[in-house]
Amino acid sequence: MNTSFLLTTLQQQLEEYTELYQLSVAKTELIKKNDILNLNEIINKEAKYLLSLDVLEKKRVEAVYAVLSGHEWSGDLPTLSDCLNVVSDEEATKLLNMQSELKVIIEELKEINYLNQELIYQSMQFVSLSLSMLKPKQTAPNYGPTSKQQSPKIDTLFDSQI
Numbered sequence: 001m002n003t004s005f006l007l008t009t010l011q012q013q014l015e016e017y018t019e020l021y022q023l024s025v026a027k028t029e030l031i032k033k034n035d036i037l038n039l040n041e042i043i044n045k046e047a048k049y050l051l052s053l054d055v056l057e058k059k060r061v062e063a064v065y066a067v068l069s070g071h072e073w074s075g076d077l078p079t080l081s082d083c084l085n086v087v088s089d090e091e092a093t094k095l096l097n098m099q100s101e102l103k104v105i106i107e108e109l110k111e112i113n114y115l116n117q118e119l120i121y122q123s124m125q126f127v128s129l130s131l132s133m134l135k136p137k138q139t140a141p142n143y144g145p146t147s148k149q150q151s152p153k154i155d156t157l158f159d160s161q162i
Contacts, residue, residue, distance in 0.1 A: 012056050013060065013102060020046060024116060
């Protein structure tokens with residue numbers, strides 16, 4: 001079973017995820033510096049990488065189907081783990097190494113994206129706090145006398161209607 005197309009596709013995915021990770025690290029610094037213009041550029045580059053990764057994922061699925069042609073797999077869609085059962089030990093080792101590298105970079109990407117999300121959330125909280133300090137909420141206008149201005153009701157023993 002030839003897994004060269006699958007390995008090539010996985011290698012390309014690894015390179016794209018690595019580039020995406022490096023963009024996310026750069027994005028963290030731009031968020032800290034509040035550099036919106038360069039942040040927009042990074043976001044546009046990330047969108048391009050995500051489109052490329054979508055295409056590579058489709059290629060990976062095709063490659064997995066090609067490796068598993070004529071074999072059964074568990075679940076609805078075949079996975080890389082299913083391929084390990086039908087390839088030689090040498091190819092399985094290569095696939096496992098590539099799989100572990102992909103897992104590492106994807107986990108690092110998740111962590112940095114979570115950090116960026118938290119930084120943006122804190123930045124938005126700071127902006128909201130600053131705006132509320134500059135322009136505090138106004139109370140609703142009252143059209144009647146306040147409780148201090150109202151004359152207190154005095155209960156008297158004298159009833160004028162008798």
